[in-house]
Amino acid sequence: MSDKRRTTLKDIARALNxxxxxxxxxxxxxxxxxxxxxxxxxxxxxxxxxIPNTLAVNFRKNRTSILGMIVPEIVHHFFSTTISGAIETAxxxxxxxxxxxxxxxxxxxxxxxxxxxxxxxDGLLISISNETVEGDHISDFLDEGKPVVQFDKITDHLxxxxxVVDDFDGAYNAVKHLIRQGYRKIAHLSGRMDVxxxxxxxxxxxxxxxxxxxxxxxxxxxxxxxxxxxEGFNFTKELxxxxxxxxAIFCITDLVALGSMKxxxxxxxxxxxxxxxxxxxxxxxxxxTTPSLSSVDQHGDLMGSKATDILxxxxxxxxxxxxxxxxxxxxxxxxxxSLKP
Amino acid sequence: MSDKRRTTLKDIARALNxxxxxxxxxxxxxxxxxxxxxxxxxxxxxxxxxIPNTLAVNFRKNRTSILGMIVPEIVHHFFSTTISGAIETAxxxxxxxxxxxxxxxxxxxxxxxxxxxxxxxDGLLISISNETVEGDHISDFLDEGKPVVQFDKITDHLxxxxxVVDDFDGAYNAVKHLIRQGYRKIAHLSGRMDVxxxxxxxxxxxxxxxxxxxxxxxxxxxxxxxxxxxEGFNFTKELxxxxxxxxAIFCITDLVALGSMKxxxxxxxxxxxxxxxxxxxxxxxxxxTTPSLSSVDQHGDLMGSKATDILxxxxxxxxxxxxxxxxxxxxxxxxxxSLKP
DNA sequence: TTGAAAGCGATACCAA
DNA sequence: TTGGTATCGCTTTCAA
Numbered sequence: 173m174s175d176k177r178r179t180t181l182k183d184i185a186r187a188l189n190x191x192x193x194x195x196x197x198x199x200x201x202x203x204x205x206x207x208x209x210x211x212x213x214x215x216x217x218x219x220x221x222x223i224p225n226t227l228a229v230n231f232r233k234n235r236t237s238i239l240g241m242i243v244p245e246i247v248h249h250f251f252s253t254t255i256s257g258a259i260e261t262a263x264x265x266x267x268x269x270x271x272x273x274x275x276x277x278x279x280x281x282x283x284x285x286x287x288x289x290x291x292x293x294d295g296l297l298i299s300i301s302n303e304t305v306e307g308d309h310i311s312d313f314l315d316e317g318k319p320v321v322q323f324d325k326i327t328d329h330l331x332x333x334x335x336v337v338d339d340f341d342g343a344y345n346a347v348k349h350l351i352r353q354g355y356r357k358i359a360h361l362s363g364r365m366d367v368x369x370x371x372x373x374x375x376x377x378x379x380x381x382x383x384x385x386x387x388x389x390x391x392x393x394x395x396x397x398x399x400x401x402x403e404g405f406n407f408t409k410e411l412x413x414x415x416x417x418x419x420a421i422f423c424i425t426d427l428v429a430l431g432s433m434k435x436x437x438x439x440x441x442x443x444x445x446x447x448x449x450x451x452x453x454x455x456x457x458x459x460x461t462t463p464s465l466s467s468v469d470q471h472g473d474l475m476g477s478k479a480t481d482i483l484x485x486x487x488x489x490x491x492x493x494x495x496x497x498x499x500x501x502x503x504x505x506x507x508x509x510s511l512k513p
Numbered sequence: 514m515s516d517k518r519r520t521t522l523k524d525i526a527r528a529l530n531x532x533x534x535x536x537x538x539x540x541x542x543x544x545x546x547x548x549x550x551x552x553x554x555x556x557x558x559x560x561x562x563x564i565p566n567t568l569a570v571n572f573r574k575n576r577t578s579i580l581g582m583i584v585p586e587i588v589h590h591f592f593s594t595t596i597s598g599a600i601e602t603a604x605x606x607x608x609x610x611x612x613x614x615x616x617x618x619x620x621x622x623x624x625x626x627x628x629x630x631x632x633x634x635d636g637l638l639i640s641i642s643n644e645t646v647e648g649d650h651i652s653d654f655l656d657e658g659k660p661v662v663q664f665d666k667i668t669d670h671l672x673x674x675x676x677v678v679d680d681f682d683g684a685y686n687a688v689k690h691l692i693r694q695g696y697r698k699i700a701h702l703s704g705r706m707d708v709x710x711x712x713x714x715x716x717x718x719x720x721x722x723x724x725x726x727x728x729x730x731x732x733x734x735x736x737x738x739x740x741x742x743x744e745g746f747n748f749t750k751e752l753x754x755x756x757x758x759x760x761a762i763f764c765i766t767d768l769v770a771l772g773s774m775k776x777x778x779x780x781x782x783x784x785x786x787x788x789x790x791x792x793x794x795x796x797x798x799x800x801x802t803t804p805s806l807s808s809v810d811q812h813g814d815l816m817g818s819k820a821t822d823i824l825x826x827x828x829x830x831x832x833x834x835x836x837x838x839x840x841x842x843x844x845x846x847x848x849x850x851s852l853k854p
Numbered sequence: 855t856t857g858a859a860a861g862c863g864a865t866a867c868c869a870a
Numbered sequence: 871t872t873g874g875t876a877t878c879g880c881t882t883t884c885a886a
Binding site: 531532546547550 | 871872873874875877878879880
Binding site: 861 | 871872873874875876877878879880881882883884885886
């Protein structure tokens, strides 16, 4: 193993006959220094390929420039998008992002919080697991003076800034779009009503119907438990085989919509002619199905980016932040599955 | 902001009338210490909620327990899978993974390497960008005694351990499968021949034909430049409209296969009855197309996991590793698009 | 405008 | 078995 010692600040000081403090200040461009000194030091540093020892700086300043980020699952189009957004935004401000996944379990989330706190991250970005309720493990960050920003899947138990998508609005617009296309009996494959996003989407669906003079019918709503393709398939089957089948289905997720699509196609229904279909999330694959699936884009990159901006601001100002919520607008993506001929 | 100072090692020493060194040793359970001292120290530490300052430890030991990981794009099913695999494996050994994306550009890769080196990662996992050739920025890690493990997209210019998928074998099996299904004129939508993975897949395709007594024909091979859906569409059009159209197409990637599928369907060809189709990568969406797309799974999680294991071993043994290559086997995933009725 | 020196918290060497 | 102390590299008062 090669082991040439890196050039240190002291080396430069010795070589230039300056004190370490002066060199430090020069490298950080302190205004009080003479331009000549600064130039000289920087030139020498450059020439000798000086790389500051971040470990020492961090230690001294008691910070790491690392943001912790915890998501339920990394291998998930939406979350990988938020991660990408966070990383890029952090990069611009000289921060790094350390990612962990909770596996959507409380246990995994607690473990991730522990190790991140131990590592000394400067702040936390988190989208909580399905099992998280109180979130004491998250409060630990706040207790240590480290800000936390929640995004997408959030809990109101924690008084932190939050960034979410306006699910209500997104659902409302999706359903409004279906109505405008001429669909009249619109069903909703929903999620668990105790999950905030799902509930909001349900409310948006309901409101859109009411605002457009369509009757809300309980039997046209089915609640998925694990938001799976299979559930989409089965509930759609149930709906279509009922006495009063819908002419359009708004699904809580693209995956559910895919299940729905599979049932409809396997039973000979034509999409969008006979049945309109809308998903939510705008997964990559919605563009590649046949017919392509209309959906609601959640702008994950923007969400990750926004949450990161807020977090870095708090860190820089040494604040913990208020219990505020930023709601990002969704974007309707019209594709074939909802465009009635 | 709460700002109670954390208990430090010195605090404990003072309180128990011991030297800092003894306390340090006690907390790390040095065998030379008396059990009594150890018990006493640990008890006090526990009671006063002592948390070692990781920053100080890292600084002193000159390590971070952080692995750098650079991939072309995070928002990509395969890479997010490798990331997930790396993170989970690192976790088991007490390491963290810091992810960056190069955006498939040399510039982005160099920047990522710089910041990671600056941060003081203990080692690097990298899947190089399309633009990377020499990779001096990667050698910088080796020069500092930090091991590097390449995975998936690799360069032989760098003498490091590598983990890749056996592309040749994967392609060979895919084509063999098509032949066994009864297809006889098998085309290949390939990639750039100067990209290793693409070249290997091409060779595997060719060999499979030869081994099964089928003639290799140049005009049945098309080279995609940016591996896009569009190229899949256009080249398939070209092939099918030629004098001697194929009865099956093996695509370098699922995305290309999707383009292919779209053209075939839009032109009324039946898959798999008239034309068989195979992708490569086993993207999430291959399961959701109609017909579902046969593909070759690259086991990204395993690749990330394996590369991480190798890297951590090297770090622990303070070695840089040899120029070896681990080839992981792919797995054929048979779906509808290649099962000739 | 620059220097001297203390110190961040933990570790490890040399003594005792 | 334990203590004393230098040290890691850098930043930051306080003084000059």
